[in-house]
Amino acid sequence: MFRETRRRRYLDAVDCFSPEQVKRLKAGLTELMDPEHPRKELWHEYHSNEAPAESGTVLMHALGAWRIHQDYHDLLFHPGLVVPAMQLMGPGPGGVRLLHDQLFCKPPREGAVVAWHQDLSYWTRWTPGAFLTLHIAMDDQAVENGALHYVPGSHRWDVLPVTSQHFGDMDSILGVLDDGQKAAFAERRCVSLTAGQVSFHHPNTVHGSYGNGSDAPRRATVVNMARDGVRVNTDKGPTMQGAPVEPFGAPIGGPLHPVLGVVPDGVDAGGPPPCSEPVECVATGPWALDAEA
Ligand SMILES: O=C(O)CCC(=O)C(=O)O
Numbered sequence: 001m002f003r004e005t006r007r008r009r010y011l012d013a014v015d016c017f018s019p020e021q022v023k024r025l026k027a028g029l030t031e032l033m034d035p036e037h038p039r040k041e042l043w044h045e046y047h048s049n050e051a052p053a054e055s056g057t058v059l060m061h062a063l064g065a066w067r068i069h070q071d072y073h074d075l076l077f078h079p080g081l082v083v084p085a086m087q088l089m090g091p092g093p094g095g096v097r098l099l100h101d102q103l104f105c106k107p108p109r110e111g112a113v114v115a116w117h118q119d120l121s122y123w124t125r126w127t128p129g130a131f132l133t134l135h136i137a138m139d140d141q142a143v144e145n146g147a148l149h150y151v152p153g154s155h156r157w158d159v160l161p162v163t164s165q166h167f168g169d170m171d172s173i174l175g176v177l178d179d180g181q182k183a184a185f186a187e188r189r190c191v192s193l194t195a196g197q198v199s200f201h202h203p204n205t206v207h208g209s210y211g212n213g214s215d216a217p218r219r220a221t222v223v224n225m226a227r228d229g230v231r232v233n234t235d236k237g238p239t240m241q242g243a244p245v246e247p248f249g250a251p252i253g254g255p256l257h258p259v260l261g262v263v264p265d266g267v268d269a270g271g272p273p274p275c276s277e278p279v280e281c282v283a284t285g286p287w288a289l290d291a292e293a
Helices: 002-008 021-031 068-075 077-089 172-176 179-185
Strands: 010-015 045-047 060-063 094-105 112-116 131-137 148-149 197-201 207-209 217-225 259-261
Touching: 010 077, 021 068, 021 094, 021 217, 068 077, 068 094, 068 197, 068 217, 068 259, 077 094, 077 197, 077 217, 077 259, 112 172, 172 179
Parallel strands: none
Antiparallel strands: 010 197, 045 060, 060 094, 094 217, 094 259, 112 207, 131 197, 131 217, 148 207
């Protein structure tokens, strides 16, 4: 698994949450899906349906659940998320912080696509791109219900433009790929998580998911982490809705970007250099090639 991780720069199907924890998250989600939730002003973004109206499909997409529901707050600090994240990113002296969280929920039969994209294409208001995404399945995911898919090796690609602002135009990314990238795209793979499992991916990794035509919902919560030291890269308003306006160059921090984990002084985190570097990194410790045997 570690050998594959180094080459592809994603790490899929890691067991993390118990059936009881998943049950709690689903119960919390039922509350969060109420557009009139009493704490609704705390969402950074809330779309009960972000899919284009003409598609006849539905994608619930929202940022900020952790500020509204205790269980979504607590999951951010789960060692099963934070420890591998620090190993994968290289945490820097100040550890790893929350960038933001997200919910992606597809109802039965009419669940919408999430168009192919790189996360970094959207995150231009911070720099450098030292981020990591953790996709947590609340339902078993398969091709039929709109599972997460990756394009292996795409973490080495430059940042591509956003081709579908609201994720509705599934294959629009093909319009900006060169021939080599199109050949890689043909090798895209379904991740096939089971409920409670997590998949970790690099911010340049191209990913997306097809519609949910099955009889059951496909629900996921996503944690986007940032290496401490990332800075604000805009002087045109807040980095997110509901965030204070900060000066260009301000370090990421404050109550909206809490530290999720730190490596104590003098301890070698054992991970590769920051995942923002779109190059093959020489892994150390448990991520080294020869550690697999
Ligand atoms: O839920 C999906 O299908 C896509 C979610 C996503 O973009 C992500 O996990 O980064």
